[in-house]
Amino acid sequence: AQSVTQLGSHVSVSEGALVLLRCNYSSSVPPYLFWYVQYPNQGLQLLLKYTSAATLVKGINGFEAEFKKSETSFHLTKPSAHMSDAAEYFCAVSDEGSGNTGKLIFGQGTTLQVKP
Amino acid sequence: DTAVSQTPKYLVTQMGNDKSIKCEQNLGHDTMYWYKQDSKKFLKIMFSYNNKELIINETVPNRFSPKSPDKAHLNLHINSLELGDSAVYFCASSQDSRASYEQYFGPGTRLTVT
Numbered sequence: 001a002q003s004v005t006q007l008g009s010h011v012s013v014s015e016g017a018l019v020l021l022r023c024n025y026s027s028s029v030p031p032y033l034f035w036y037v038q039y040p041n042q043g044l045q046l047l048l049k050y051t052s053a054a055t056l057v058k059g060i061n062g063f064e065a066e067f068k069k070s071e072t073s074f075h076l077t078k079p080s081a082h083m084s085d086a087a088e089y090f091c092a093v094s095d096e097g098s099g100n101t102g103k104l105i106f107g108q109g110t111t112l113q114v115k116p
Numbered sequence: 117d118t119a120v121s122q123t124p125k126y127l128v129t130q131m132g133n134d135k136s137i138k139c140e141q142n143l144g145h146d147t148m149y150w151y152k153q154d155s156k157k158f159l160k161i162m163f164s165y166n167n168k169e170l171i172i173n174e175t176v177p178n179r180f181s182p183k184s185p186d187k188a189h190l191n192l193h194i195n196s197l198e199l200g201d202s203a204v205y206f207c208a209s210s211q212d213s214r215a216s217y218e219q220y221f222g223p224g225t226r227l228t229v230t
Contacts, residue, residue, distance in 0.1 A: 032216045038157075043120070043206055043221035051216045088157060094215040101171050102147055102213040106159040 002027050002093050006107035014115050019063075019078040021110050023091030026072065031095045033074040034104070035065055038088040047089075050074060061085070086114045119143050120222035122207050128228045129197055136193045137225045139207030147171075148190040149208040149219060150182060159206070165190055166213045194227075202229045 007022040025031055032051050036044040048059025055067045065076045074091060091107040120141045129135055141148065149172070150162040164172035165184040179195040190207060204226050208219040 034218060036221075041224075043223045044159075044208075045221070046218045049216075049218050090159065096215050100213045100215065101164060101166075102149070102210055102215055102217060102219070103161055103164070103172055104149075104219060105161075109157045109159075 002031070002095060002097070002105045004091050004093050004105055004107035006089075006091050006110050008110055009108065010111045010113065012113040012115060013081045015083055016080050019076070019081045019085065019112065021076040021089050021091075021112065023065075023074045023076065023107060024072050025074060025091070025093045027093055027095045027097070029095045029097040031093045033065075033067060034092045034094075035059065035063070035074075035076050036090045036092060037061075038090065038109075040087070044090065047076070081112075081114045083114050083116065086112055088112075120207055120209055120220050122205075122222040122225050124225060125223065126226050126228075128230065130230055131197055131199060133197050134193070134195045135197060135227070136191055137205055137207075137227075139190045139192070139222055141188055141207075141209040141220070141222075143209055143211075143220060145209040145220075146187055146212040147210045147217075148184065148187075149210075150190065150192050151206040151208060151221075153204040153206060153224070155203070163190075163192075164213070171213060197227075197229045199229050202227055 003026040035047040092104045147166045149164045163182040204224045207222040210217040
């Protein structure tokens with residue numbers, strides 16, 4: 001069965017510092033992995049996705065993530081945090097193991113706080 | 117133009133009432149979803165329709181009934197509302213039901229049951 005674990009429910013960084021949000025997944029077949037961002041009182045917006053084309057995936061707003069099969073990880077990074085990055089971040093996994101349903105399994109989310 | 121829209125944005129109602137949430141997407145997608153986000157912000161899939169056919173039906177009380185009149189619309193009807201139904205409900209759509217396709221989310225409907 002698929003699962004996603006996001007280590008750290010709350011991450012605080014200073015403006016300009018490196019952002020690292022951790023995500024580990026479990027999947028019995030090759031996974032598709034996604035990072036979404038949720039700003040307060042809004043829906044989820046896709047930051048980036050991994051679909052086996054390249055292990056280093058670049059997304060919007062300067063974010064990127066690296067798929068590491070040996071570590072079953074898909075951590076999200078950004079070299080320099082902006083105040084506008086403060087939001088809730090969700091890692092999600094889907095795969096074709098349970099049929100073509102597009103079912104997304106989400107991690108519990110990480111709140112990113114950016115301090116001035 | 118809003119890609120995935122939901123109405124209403126806020127819904128406050130009393131226990132025992134019946135309510136509906138509507139969702140529309142103008143992306144030309146084949147697949148639509150309903151998710152529930154609880155007070156701890158945990159997101160869980162409830163239902164999915166592909167070309168008006170139900171393809172995901174998670175363990176959800178049968179008081180919840182989705183309906184898809186066409187590919188662009190997916191509604192959620194909830195009977196006999198309970199306090200535990202209070203949550204934010206998100207509609208989403210994707211090009212089709214393949215696992216590799218990303219989902220586009222609506223703005224959410226915040227349901228409060230008193």
